[in-house]
Amino acid sequence: MTRTARLVTLLVAVLLLGSVGAGAVLYAADRSDRRNEAQPGGPTVEAGPVSLRTPTGARQLVFRNMAWGPHHDELATVPADQPGGVRTASGVQCLRFHAAAGTGICLQAERGALQDTYRAVILDEGLHELKHFPAAGIPTRARVSPSGHLAAWTVFVSGDSYAGTDFSTRTSIVDTRDWTLQENLETFTVIKDGHPYQAPDVNIWGVTFADDSGFYATVATGGQTYLVHGDLAARTLTTLHQNVECPSLSPDGTRVAYKKRVPGASADSPWRLYVLDLATMTETATAEQRNIDDQALWSDASTLVYALPGDFGADLWTVPADGSGTATRLLDAAVAPAFLG
Template identity: 70%
Template sequence: MSRSARLSLLLVAVLVLGGVAVGATLHAAGRAARKEHAPAGGPAVASGAVRLDDPRRVFFRTMAWGPHRDEITAVPADRPTGPRTASGVRCLRFHAAAGTGICLQAVRGALRDTYRAVILDHRLRPLHRYDLAGTPTRARVSPSGRTVAWTVFVSGDSYAGTAFSTRTSIVDTRGRHLDANLETYALTVGGRAVHAADINVWGVTFADDTHFYATVATAGKTYLVRGDRTTRTLRALHPNVECPSLSPDGTRLAYKKRVKGADPDAPWRLYVLDLRTLHESATGEHRNVDDQAAWRDDHTLVYSLPGDFGSDLWTVPADGSGAPHRLVTAALAPVFPR
């Protein structure tokens, strides 16, 4: 190798090492800045055994700063602000029912992150894993624990605009039959079959192992649909419904509705739909709710709003009465005992 070639190679090496050093310094500075601006204190969290079949516990993803952030955590059902027991299992999205859990996780890579869905048993041990096609956004388990659904963003990262694409999958946790993309189901709107390239499906909530509700978007509109896994069909029931959540008694759906005159970046308000009459009513929460609400019981909704730690859980009566109040700080994706 000539002297000029050696000098060129040395110069490239110096530049690369210098870039790595600068990047590391900026990364450390960014972490320090985030820590400096993070809220002090926060809920106390300690490691311990967590069982998804414990009826005395509420579960959620803890957002408190510290070594347990993003872990699935248990708290007393009658005292959700009580001491938190962290499981060691980290999830971006989480849900559970009848001792079965679904955890949508990030898999950290040297060049980029990937994502996977993990089916968990009652001790949060992994049973099955599925690679995901995009960024996790929604997850639900059927009341029996036998059927699980999840939604990811294939492109885009928000429902607020129109430039996004989703993919929703449903899997039988016993037979492991996977419907990888609900867009392959036959869709009818107003009794007419719809075949369009812009169909998106998201936000499944289960009635049972075979039947479910979800949101479908096409031609710039969203609809509540009732799905049937046996017939592989989606039938539109009501317009302007996103991220539905079925009440424990199966009679109502909580959902986020786009309202006229709202900020395009914050367009949703929390509503409840009576499935028998299809009459919808607004709740007492007048702020933007970008979440798939949970039912604490047949009368009370729980949902996330931005907070000092990223997310807090708020609650409001489902019948439109009362005012919202904060239930738990630094928490996301709650699961209540049934």
């Protein structure tokens, strides 16, 4: 190849790479623009005040709004008995969220030029920041205790899915009364089959609170997952039942909803939604037959709410907890709900 031919080839390559790079930037910008435009036929979202305290009898549903438009990713609210109504968006953005008794936990991304970082933000009833803590990875689960005194969050510190085995989590709990932080529940003692247990592969995620001292969570080790009862004062995690992930305690404290790996399911969609009676350890399969990769929420004593993939990223669905009925769509373009009031 002559020197002139080599120069022409190099010039063509540079122009081609420049075009590809410009196209990628324009594509990303177009996606960003579309996320900031309301989707035709999507839910109506309007800016307004959002409170984590509601008047007596005025039950509210607060959630992360997934609808494209200027309020994408913001905490929004609708009356619990009118989920299809106009959404009021707060201006506060969260990736994961939960709230109880006027306290909120909001897991946020801080966008960087080279790398995103994350933080766990404790919110007051007006969604004002009280305190924040650095989060070690990608947010995945969040819960507040019924009293509002404790908040927990789980992040992926490696990997980004529970479906495989190549992931690691970090779960933290903070007491909002004095800001005592349990930064990593892996420092707690695991009691397995009645004996202290240690292993380098222990992972913990999906806290659900019973009160201000006891909680439930998932412990994974040795290729198995376990429901554990946690004791904050004793700093222990005691195994109760096998094949339980992302538990959610019922309002009366007698049952746990959870996702369970079922035989014959594909490796990337292995879970179905079950309920465990804590007194008898009897499992009940719900009528939801699709793969559930979420920490379900009890909307009341008999109904579960959970997220499934949807046109805007995720939709919220409900199903009876006793195995009866059928799954029903509750809310389009929403995730990470909390029922208040």
